[in-house]
Amino acid sequence: MTEISQQQLDEIYAFAVQLGKDAGQMLMDAARRRMQGNGATTSVDYVEKENSVDLVTKTDNDVEAFIHNAVSKKYPDHKFIGEETYSAGASRDYLVDAAPTWIVDPLDGTVNFTHLFPMFCVSIAFAIDGVPVIGVINAPFLHQTFSSCRGKGAWLNETQRLPLIQNPVPALPANAPSGCTFACEWGKDRRDTPEGNMVRKIDSFMNMAAERKGRGGKGGMVHGVRSLGSATMDLAYTAMGSIDIWWEGGCWEWDVAAGIAILEEAGGLITTANPPADFETADIPPVKLGSRLYLAIRPAGDTPDETARQSQGRVVREVWKRVQELSYSRPGA
Amino acid sequence: MTEISQQQLDEIYAFAVQLGKDAGQMLMDAARRRMQGNGATTSVDYVEKENSVDLVTKTDNDVEAFIHNAVSKKYPDHKFIGEETYSAGASRDYLVDAAPTWIVDPLDGTVNFTHLFPMFCVSIAFAIDGVPVIGVINAPFLHQTFSSCRGKGAWLNETQRLPLIQNPVPALPANAPSGCTFACEWGKDRRDTPEGNMVRKIDSFMNMAAERKGRGGKGGMVHGVRSLGSATMDLAYTAMGSIDIWWEGGCWEWDVAAGIAILEEAGGLITTANPPADFETADIPPVKLGSRLYLAIRPAGDTPDETARQSQGRVVREVWKRVQELSYSRPGA
Known part of the structure; x- marks a missing residue:
């Protein structure tokens, strides 16, 4: 185990929050420069990676170099x-x-940025022993900065504790996934084949959304389906309690590390997207940071019948x- | 034609913007009361209408009464x-x-609010001769107020002209819908039958998203699929230029009237969601406010080969x- 004192951790947290503010300002400055016009005819300069939906902009590189x-x-x-x-x-190995x-x-x-x-947003996490213990996310266009440090709570704009509703934290719906907001992303893999991730994802989304008696009994009748890109x-909004369920595959540890820190500090649960064979009884494994497979459930309140953790496991x-x-x-990984 | 002078219209516009600010404040006050806790165990008090995804809250009624x-x-x-x-x-008739x-x-x-x-957000439109000429949308949690008056431009927070990128306004992609952000909503009709709107929508979404050679040649490989609920x-973000294409059925005139005013004033195009039989050559009809079927394209710049309007028609x-x-x-309607 790495030895880092509480005082050191507090200092790292303060440094990370300031980094998030500065980096967010750089993102917004870059956005404003585009709004003010620069003669570009279609869009920001970018280099295509795998295909037209996988972009890397000069801004990414500049902000990463700054951090x-x-x-x-x-x-x-x-x-x-x-x-x-x-x-x-x-x-391409997992390096954490x-x-x-x-x-x-x-x-x-x-x-979204293009x-x-x-x-x-910018996402900054600090991990010890492979576990993110500090998270900072700044979405400057929305004036939303999320932050957390182990043991210090999770926060929106440093003043609003997460989840947003606290007294008490709302329980998860008894008939979940009905009553739940469900966030999911279409992703970059758009192959139109049964073994492709897009087809598997959309089939899953439809099960979550359809009327209860539909989809061979798998209909979940969620309250709403949201895709933010x-x-x-998605993770920050799950920590807020605004999203009840987030299910996703394909992203990477830098996409989720800060969000995991903030979600867990707020009281949320995160595990793997892929169901184990004995999904009804299997232990719910802790998330593997580099697994590219994630399922997050928002912070929840206890009820007389169930602890928060039991209800999250149920969902x-x-x-x-x-x-x-x-x-x-x-x-x- | 109804006679309203430019001076009267200016006065109505100023009044509408102030109404939007005040009503947005009421929404945010109600949200803050929920954050501060009131002993509710699960969620805000609400009355179910058609099913569990069609809610009407006390806040709706209070804010409508105020306006x-x-x-x-x-x-x-x-x-x-x-x-x-x-x-x-x-x-249930169309009353405009x-x-x-x-x-x-x-x-x-x-x-989303629950x-x-x-x-x-709150949405306020003023229409003459059945056409919305003033629009005000205030999303208080996001600090975003959108407004427009015929001939006066469309604005974010009264200072940032829409679309966001102006010099020049970006052209639509030559290979659209590839390169486009596509916004769509799952809606409340969750019947799992081929004639149900959910199944028809998801089939359409998949065509828009899949690789170009997929879906029997209908693959559109859009840049991203977004659902905001x-x-x-959706319309306000299309007016910003952040969403390139919004396709939707099922909402009502009060959901879209202000957004249509703002989108059209920003230079966007809005027509019907349902393709005419001769969709390749048919005239593109102006939107029917009460039709419940909408297809919006963002404001676009001209190119040497195409006017903005031609490119919007192409998309x-x-x-x-x-x-x-x-x-x-x-x-x-």
């Missing part, structure tokens, strides 16, 4: 994993180990009952 | 149509005629090619 530089100067002994440096490197590590996505919701759709924002099983296995590979 | 009262006092000769008064009445008319949704995104998911916010046909006919009825 990397600030961290290296202040904490030269800490490890740093950022989306852009990872993508530029040769290895026990060392004190910063896990950063300089711009989550890149497609369209100036407001759901984009940002895994990080996890109700989701597992309705979703297909997704196929995303990850060496070393 | 109705203010309008009646200031403009006793104007007609008023609000979601809650309409729903409480006996008629040539008279100067306020068309109001006190709380759009009611499901979960404190930030995409909720609010028709009003409309690319959508019509890929979507199923939706079935929503409306007497008198």
